Amino acid sequence: xxxxxxxxxxxxxxxxxxxxxxxxxxxxxxxxxxxxxxxxxxxxxxxxxxxxxxxxxxxxxxxxxxxxxxxxxxxxxxxxxxxxxxxxxxxxxxxxxxxxxxxxxxxxxxxxxxxxxxxxxxxxxxxxxxxxxxxxxxxxxxxxxxxxxxxxxxxxxxxxxxxxxxxxxxxxxxxxxxxxxxxxxxxxxxxxxxxxxxxxxxxxxxxxxxxxxxxxxxxxxxxxxxxxxxxxxxxxxxxxxxxxxxxxxxxxxxxxxxxxxxxx
Numbered sequence: 001x002x003x004x005x006x007x008x009x010x011x012x013x014x015x016x017x018x019x020x021x022x023x024x025x026x027x028x029x030x031x032x033x034x035x036x037x038x039x040x041x042x043x044x045x046x047x048x049x050x051x052x053x054x055x056x057x058x059x060x061x062x063x064x065x066x067x068x069x070x071x072x073x074x075x076x077x078x079x080x081x082x083x084x085x086x087x088x089x090x091x092x093x094x095x096x097x098x099x100x101x102x103x104x105x106x107x108x109x110x111x112x113x114x115x116x117x118x119x120x121x122x123x124x125x126x127x128x129x130x131x132x133x134x135x136x137x138x139x140x141x142x143x144x145x146x147x148x149x150x151x152x153x154x155x156x157x158x159x160x161x162x163x164x165x166x167x168x169x170x171x172x173x174x175x176x177x178x179x180x181x182x183x184x185x186x187x188x189x190x191x192x193x194x195x196x197x198x199x200x201x202x203x204x205x206x207x208x209x210x211x212x213x214x215x216x217x218x219x220x221x222x223x224x225x226x227x228x229x230x231x232x233x234x235x236x237x238x239x240x241x242x243x244x245x246x247x248x249x250x251x252x253x254x255x256x257x258x259x260x261x262x263x264x
Contacts, residue, residue, distance in 0.1 A: 096115065104175060
């Protein structure tokens with residue numbers, strides 16, 4: 001399709017503009033096809049933009065062959081250029097995530113619009129918002145996680161274009177929600193700590209073990225376990241970590257850091 005499009009464009013260049021033919025390198029054509037990701041109209045749109053760039057260029061200043069580097073330079077700021085498997089894909093979702101984390105709903109909507117207009121999979125965006133709900137908000141607003149899951153389901157049931165508002169609704173809610181990374185940081189610390197085999201392989205205390213058989217009961221499994229609901233306010237004196245590692249605390253109630261941005 002790109003080849004046929006070039007043929008038609010070169011007919012116009014010769015008959016209407018009286019300019020030399022436009023020739024793209026094979027590498028450049030392959031890149032356009034890859035970026036268009038099966039969308040023939042988008043691929044032709046890219047070729048037309050390249051043609052426009054060279055329409056008013058004199059023959060002595062026009063390269064004999066437009067290289068991949070030339071093509072990227074022409075298209076890099078194009079709103080049409082959204083490589084769903086390349087840098088634009090990762091850069092835009094990163095900017096979207098950081099805008100939500102930074103509590104800027106307008107910027108979040110901007111990057112959301114760019115992704116949807118570029119043909120991004122809406123379920124991919126919805127999955128990222130599910131992650132954001134736990135990573136950046138967590139326990140400070142427990143409603144955000146089921147809300148994000150509901151947005152994902154809305155996209156599944158309704159589809160685009162009607163489901164776009166469900167994505168916007170969720171993005172704005174997450175942006176405006178109070179932020180907490182307590183769970184995110186605590187879990188990362190826990191994963192790093194338990195990567196040590198001596199920690200992850202520590203013997204589970206007998207009073208915390210399951211005792212479905214008489215033999216296990218005779219061996220002391222579950223012996224000494226205090227059932228918190230039986231006690232006032234559910235408070236008991238006991239231990240939950242293995243004896244060899246001792247009691248630990250990874251969740252300390254600190255939702256955000258305490259650094260001050262000097263640019264504020």
